[in-house]
Every structure is written in structure tokens, then in C-alpha cells.
Amino acid sequence: MSVEAREARQPWILLAPALSAVTLLLFVPLVFIVVYSFWLRSATGADLPGFHLDNWREALTDRFYRDILISTLRIAAITTLVCALMGYPAAYFIARSRGNKMILLLLLMLPFWISYIIRTMSWINILGVSGALNTLLLGIGVISEPLNMLYNEATVILGLVHFLLPFMVLNVFVSLDGIDTNLEDAANSLGATRWQAFLQVTLPLSLPGLAAGGLLCFVLGAGTYITPLVLGGPRDAMFANLVFEAIITQLNWPLGSALSLMLLVVLGVLVMIYNRYLGMAQLMKGLG
Amino acid sequence: MTRKIDNTTRYERLRERYMNGGLERRQFLGLLGAAGAAYGLVTPYRALAQTVSQVRFDGWGGVVSEALRENAFDPFTAKTGIEVVDGTFGGADEYLSRIKASQPGEFNIAHLSGVFDYARYHNLGLSSELNEDNIPNLKFVIPKLTEVFRKVTNGTLSCVPYDYGTTGLAYNRAYISDAEMQEKGARILIDEAHKGKIGGWSDWRTRMWYAALQTDQDPNGITDEEAAWDAVRQHRDLALKYWNSGAELMSLLAEEEIHVTEGWSGRIFALQEQGHDIGYMDPPNGFGWQECMFVIKGSPMEACEELLNFMLAPETAIAVAEGQNYPPALDPQQIDLGAKIPTLPAFDPSGTLDGLTFADPAYWNGREADWSKTFGRVQKGY
CATH class of the missing domain: 1.10.287 (Helix Hairpins)
Structure with missing residues (x-):
């Protein structure tokens, strides 16, 4: 074999394990889901193979699905905004702290050691009628009756922020940490106040990290179903709950497949827009 | 070598x-x-x-699983060497999805609720045929409970009846008196006075059953479907939370997040045993059900039959019933069920179960596709 041919094959050999994993674990299941979405569910719950557009017609034309999708995107957007507002100062503090950065990052990662479901359920013990917050407020006489704080959209957003905030902080931190602090000093020496230096130098340079964190929070938030299930009230379902119900409760895998593909396409378009304007490199840095 | x-x-x-x-x-x-x-x-x-070394069992979790583990599975393993691996589910629908995605033989025995589930699993080709000679303790079971299953599977059995109970009304006596419950019955779940303190199971059958009671209809023959859905909507608007499991039901009542909900008789009895002042009432035509141990097609039959026979042995079945707080399927006319079981909610000393209203499997399974989907929408505000 010639040297050129061997060199041409080498990248493919090196990529083979990753490509195989992606093909087997992502592409093949995705193909199954696409095929399933064209099948039908019989009255007994059995699947009827074939090529039918009924599920897609229903998913795309029924107002119910559109409304829940919009509501899901709205909740994900609010969650992302709250994460950005809370996560940026935290990331800034970590990036600018001296000496104890690793400890702070470790603290940030600590919640990941506890199951996401347990973290979500912990809010029941905090916000419940006989939870920590009501007990405290009753104890110090601020309220005379326990407040109903659980099982509404606000608690769903709170649970999502709790889950997603570390993703935002890490991405912004990576971005801020890569900015040369001399730039701020240079701005100060040229007459800018600290606030002006932050607004005109640091913030613009850290925007890719903020955008990467925002994308992650939005995509993960829009795809969750545990949080609304545990912390939501009767009307607080998100789109992933519809997929869950179609597949698990109604045993309608074909419709569930069409709905999950619909969510995948919406979120995929968002990722493509992000990639078009900001590139995926920043996201990879944050995840790394 | x-x-x-x-x-x-x-x-x-x-x-x-x-x-x-x-x-x-x-x-x-x-x-x-x-x-x-x-x-x-x-x-x-x-x-x-392979030689069968383990059997997989799936049930409702919580106190029910604990009772089975302690009183049936561990002693069975000690006696036979066959390990019982137990898993849990929140409902038969969810479990069906898992079976659908599994290999034959992966799941073996399921603690199914209601003849409608038995019929549904049978219609999906998941039933097996038990060799009743290997289950001599089946003779202790209330005959009526076995007959209804036989009718579905052409005279054979794919399960053994195991216990029964009701989904009645559970209420916190600190906020709702017994007199108010007697007066309002099932309608208390759509009573504005308790807005924000009402709960309910996120199960379409239970919601429609109670909607039938709230609109004075026969649960096994709803004629005004729209009125029933309106009642479901009314309940949704007043409810704080739909619960998804027995554990969540118990937590919501114990923590006083909700004051009234429908609930499973055994779980409510467990709360009462723990000292919570929770009342329980079966309204007229309340939801009765019988549970069975269903053997799924492709399972190691002899090992499963041996386990079922062990579970039906009076000493085991009584111990499990006392642990899970549901009366056993054993015939009280044949077997002395001890002191505790007669005090459990839904217990029928005659063994005829004539006082309970069960879901008609043909009626409910025939509406399953439409009503489960409609409930999914109604639940979310539609």
C-alpha cells in the first residue's frame, strides 16, 4: 500500500470507534424512530406497520401540540434567561477569584453527584406546606397560614434552573477565564471605569460562552419531563411529557415517535442557527 | 490438563x-x-x-413491595434457591411499554390490577397458560375471582388472583368531617370549597370512573360522555396535583398538601396505621378491583408456578396481606384469615365480593385508546 493511501485511510481508522458508536447508538435508533412515526397504533395497542402520514398530520396540525410546544419553548427561554442572570455573576466571581478557583469549581460540580430526580424532589421538602420555608416563616410569625408554593409553573422553572445553572456557569466561566485580564487594565488606564471596562470589553468577549450556556440550558430545558412531572401542577406539562404519555401511557409509539422527532427538529434548527452564527467550538470548550 | x-x-x-x-x-x-x-x-x-436461577417480579412498589419481599420472596428463595428479582412500576400502561421493548422472558410475573389489565395483556399476546396442577393452593382462592379471569382466556389461566381492594375517597379529618364526606360523596372532588387542596390519580380510568359517579352515571355504562369529561375538567381546575404513584399519594396526604383525593384502600390504611388522621370512604359504586399475579409469555413456567403456589399458601398470603393492607384472594369461608385482615378496608367476609363494583373489561378496554388520549388533553387544560 502506498504511503498516500495509508495516510488517507488513517483518519478513518482513528475515527472508526467514534463513528461506529454514533451510528449504532444515535443514527440507527433515530432511523427506527423515523420508521415508527409512519406506523399506526391499533385499538388494542399493537403497532400496525406501514406508511401512514396520520401521526405527522396530527402532530403538525393539531393546536394542542402546537400550544404545548410554544409553552415548552417559553418555559425553556425563561429558564435560560434566569440561568444567565444568576450564572454570569457566579462565573465572573469564580473566574476572577485568586487561588481557590478549583474549590469553587468543585462546589459547582457537587450537585451532579446527586441524582437529578432527588435534587428535583428536594424542593418538595423546601417549599411544601410543611416544608422548611413554610416552617421557618410560620415560626418567625411572618405568615399565619402555610403558603401554597408548589405545583405551578414557577416551581417548574425553579426546578429547571436548579438543574441547569451549573451548565451556564461552566460555559461562561470557560469564556471569562480565557479573557486576558490585562485588557480590562488597559481599558481602565485609558479612562474607562470598571463598569465601562466590563460592559465594553469583558462582556462582549464572554458572549460566546454565554450563548453556549444559553443553548445548552435551552435545549436541555425544552427536552425535560421529570421536572414538570414532579414539581408541576395539572396544567404544567411540557412537550416531552406528551412524548412520555404517548409512548408510556397510551402505548402509542408511532405518535410518540412523530412527536419526539418534531421536538428534535425544532431544537435541531436552533442548534443549527447557533452553529451558523457562533460555531460549536465554544460549546465544546464548555462541555470539555 | x-x-x-x-x-x-x-x-x-x-x-x-x-x-x-x-x-x-x-x-x-x-x-x-x-x-x-x-x-x-x-x-x-x-x-x-439454562437452569432457572431467578424470576423477575414487577409490582407497585412501596409498602406492597416490602410486604412481598419480606413475606414471600425471601422465604421462597430460602426454600428453593430461586432468586426473585423485584422491580416496580407506577401503572400497568407504563409496564406494558417496558415489556414491549424487552426480550421474551426478560419480565416474568406482574402484579396486575383489574380484569381489564388481564384482558388487555392477553389481547396483546402476552398471556401464558398456567399448569394448575403445579399450583394446588389455587383451591383456597375465592372461586368468583378465578372465574372472571378464565372467561377472558378461554377457560385457562395466565394468572392467579392475589388480592383485592378499592379506590375510594381519602380525606384529612382535620379539614373535612365524616359528615361532610357522607353528604358530598364523590362530588367532594369537584367542590369549590376545597380548591387547591384536592388531588387525584393521573389515571384516565379512575378519573372517568369518578366523573361517572359525580354525574350520577353508571361507571360501567356512561351515557353522557361530555358531562363526564366536564366533571374531569372541573376536578382538574380545582386540583393541586395529579399523583403518579402510591408513594406520592401517601406523601401528599401525610404532608397535608392535599386534603382530599381518591386513594387506594391499602395505602390509606397504611397512613392510618402510621397515625395520620385520614378517613376513607367507598362511595356507592366505588371503584373495586382485584389484583392478580400475571405470568408473562416466555417466562420459565415451572419456576413461576412454584412461586405462585408458594405465594398462595395461606400463611404466606395472609402475611403479605397484613403487610400490604389489601385483603388476600383467599376464601374467608375456607381459611381463617386472622385478626387484622377483617379490619382492612374493602374486606368481604362472605367471600362473594358482591358489595364491590368492578370495571367491566370489555367496556373499559374498548374505550382505552380514545379516553386515554382525551384525558391526556383534558389534563393539560383542553
Whole structure:
């Protein structure tokens, strides 16, 4: 074999394990889901193979699905905004702290050691009628009756922020940490106040990290179903709950497949827009 | 002396030969492919060929699973050496999805609720045929409970009846008096006075059953469907939370997040045992159900039958019933059920169960596709 041919094959050999994993674990299941979405569910719950557009017609034309999708995107957007507002100062503090950065990052990662479901359920013990917050407020006489704080959209957003905030902080931190602090000093020496230096130098340079964190929070938030299930009230379902119900409760895998593909396409378009304007490199840095 | 080598060692030796140039690449990959294909083909059938060392059981979790583990599974393992691996589910619908996605034989015995579930699983081709000679303790079971299952599966059985109970009204006596419950009955779940303190199971059957009671209809023959859905909507607007499991039901009542909900008789009895002042009432035409141990097609039948027989032995069944707080399927006319069981909610000392209203499997399964989907929408504000 010639040297050129061997060199041409080498990248493919090196990529083979990753490509195989992606093909087997992502592409093949995705193909199954696409095929399933064209099948039908019989009255007994059995699947009827074939090529039918009924599920897609229903998913795309029924107002119910559109409304829940919009509501899901709205909740994900609010969650992302709250994460950005809370996560940026935290990331800034970590990036600018001296000496104890690793400890702070470790603290940030600590919640990941506890199951996401347990973290979500912990809010029941905090916000419940006989939870920590009501007990405290009753104890110090601020309220005379326990407040109903659980099982509404606000608690769903709170649970999502709790889950997603570390993703935002890490991405912004990576971005801020890569900015040369001399730039701020240079701005100060040229007459800018600290606030002006932050607004005109640091913030613009850290925007890719903020955008990467925002994308992650939005995509993960829009795809969750545990949080609304545990912390939501009767009307607080998100789109992933519809997929869950179609597949698990109604045993309608074909419709569930069409709905999950619909969510995948919406979120995929968002990722493509992000990639078009900001590139995926920043996201990879944050995840790394 | 020959030594048995494992697959990893075999692969490493093969790889070493290849690396040393003793094997061509094409030959090496061919052998690997053949080994992989052979392993893939053989794996699903290995379970059939092996001696049965374990049986998989899935049930409702919480106090029910604890009672089964302590009083039935552990003693069974000690006696036979067959391990019982137990899992939990939140409902039969959810469990059905898991079976659908599994290999035959992966799931063996399920604690199904209601004849409608039995019929549904049978219609999906998941039923097996029990050899009743291997389950002599079946003779202690209330005959009426066995007959309804036989009708579904043409005289044979794919399950043994195990216990029964009701989904009645559970209420916190600190906020709702017994007199108010008697007066309002099922309508208390759509009473504005308790807005924000009402709960309900996120199960379409239960919601429609109670909607039928709230609109003075026969649950097994709803004539004004729209009125029933309106009642479901009314309940949704007043409810704080739909609960998804027995554990969540108990937590919501115990923590006083909700004051009234429908609830499973055994779970409410467990709360009462824990000292919570929770009342329980079966309204007229309240939801009665019988649970069974259903053996799924493809399971190791003899081991499953042995386990079922062990579970139906009066001493085991009574101990489990006392632990899970649901009366056993044993006939009280034949067996002395002890002191506690007669005090459990839904217990029928006559063994005829005439006082309970059960869901008609044909009626409910015939509406399952439409009503479960409609409930999914109504639940979310539609």
C-alpha cells in the first residue's frame, strides 16, 4: 500500500470507534424512530406497520401540540434567561477569584453527584406546606397560614434552573477565564471605569460562552419531563411529557415517535442557527 | 490438563496472532464477525437452556413491595434457591411499554390490577397458560375471582388472583368531617370549597370512573360522555396535583398538601396505621378491583408456578396481606384469615365480593385508546 493511501485511510481508522458508536447508538435508533412515526397504533395497542402520514398530520396540525410546544419553548427561554442572570455573576466571581478557583469549581460540580430526580424532589421538602420555608416563616410569625408554593409553573422553572445553572456557569466561566485580564487594565488606564471596562470589553468577549450556556440550558430545558412531572401542577406539562404519555401511557409509539422527532427538529434548527452564527467550538470548550 | 478459556482471553490470543502477523487482517476480522454473530444469535436462547436461577417480579412498589419481599420472596428463595428479582412500576400502561421493548422472558410475573389489565395483556399476546396442577393452593382462592379471569382466556389461566381492594375517597379529618364526606360523596372532588387542596390519580380510568359517579352515571355504562369529561375538567381546575404513584399519594396526604383525593384502600390504611388522621370512604359504586399475579409469555413456567403456589399458601398470603393492607384472594369461608385482615378496608367476609363494583373489561378496554388520549388533553387544560 502506498504511503498516500495509508495516510488517507488513517483518519478513518482513528475515527472508526467514534463513528461506529454514533451510528449504532444515535443514527440507527433515530432511523427506527423515523420508521415508527409512519406506523399506526391499533385499538388494542399493537403497532400496525406501514406508511401512514396520520401521526405527522396530527402532530403538525393539531393546536394542542402546537400550544404545548410554544409553552415548552417559553418555559425553556425563561429558564435560560434566569440561568444567565444568576450564572454570569457566579462565573465572573469564580473566574476572577485568586487561588481557590478549583474549590469553587468543585462546589459547582457537587450537585451532579446527586441524582437529578432527588435534587428535583428536594424542593418538595423546601417549599411544601410543611416544608422548611413554610416552617421557618410560620415560626418567625411572618405568615399565619402555610403558603401554597408548589405545583405551578414557577416551581417548574425553579426546578429547571436548579438543574441547569451549573451548565451556564461552566460555559461562561470557560469564556471569562480565557479573557486576558490585562485588557480590562488597559481599558481602565485609558479612562474607562470598571463598569465601562466590563460592559465594553469583558462582556462582549464572554458572549460566546454565554450563548453556549444559553443553548445548552435551552435545549436541555425544552427536552425535560421529570421536572414538570414532579414539581408541576395539572396544567404544567411540557412537550416531552406528551412524548412520555404517548409512548408510556397510551402505548402509542408511532405518535410518540412523530412527536419526539418534531421536538428534535425544532431544537435541531436552533442548534443549527447557533452553529451558523457562533460555531460549536465554544460549546465544546464548555462541555470539555 | 485442559483449561477453559473465556471470550476475552480468546480474543486477546487471536489479536496477538494477528499483531504478530500470524493471521491475515481479513481472516482476523472474519473470525471476530463470526464470533459476534454467534454470540448475538445464541444470547436470547441462553435463558431457555439454562437452569432457572431467578424470576423477575414487577409490582407497585412501596409498602406492597416490602410486604412481598419480606413475606414471600425471601422465604421462597430460602426454600428453593430461586432468586426473585423485584422491580416496580407506577401503572400497568407504563409496564406494558417496558415489556414491549424487552426480550421474551426478560419480565416474568406482574402484579396486575383489574380484569381489564388481564384482558388487555392477553389481547396483546402476552398471556401464558398456567399448569394448575403445579399450583394446588389455587383451591383456597375465592372461586368468583378465578372465574372472571378464565372467561377472558378461554377457560385457562395466565394468572392467579392475589388480592383485592378499592379506590375510594381519602380525606384529612382535620379539614373535612365524616359528615361532610357522607353528604358530598364523590362530588367532594369537584367542590369549590376545597380548591387547591384536592388531588387525584393521573389515571384516565379512575378519573372517568369518578366523573361517572359525580354525574350520577353508571361507571360501567356512561351515557353522557361530555358531562363526564366536564366533571374531569372541573376536578382538574380545582386540583393541586395529579399523583403518579402510591408513594406520592401517601406523601401528599401525610404532608397535608392535599386534603382530599381518591386513594387506594391499602395505602390509606397504611397512613392510618402510621397515625395520620385520614378517613376513607367507598362511595356507592366505588371503584373495586382485584389484583392478580400475571405470568408473562416466555417466562420459565415451572419456576413461576412454584412461586405462585408458594405465594398462595395461606400463611404466606395472609402475611403479605397484613403487610400490604389489601385483603388476600383467599376464601374467608375456607381459611381463617386472622385478626387484622377483617379490619382492612374493602374486606368481604362472605367471600362473594358482591358489595364491590368492578370495571367491566370489555367496556373499559374498548374505550382505552380514545379516553386515554382525551384525558391526556383534558389534563393539560383542553
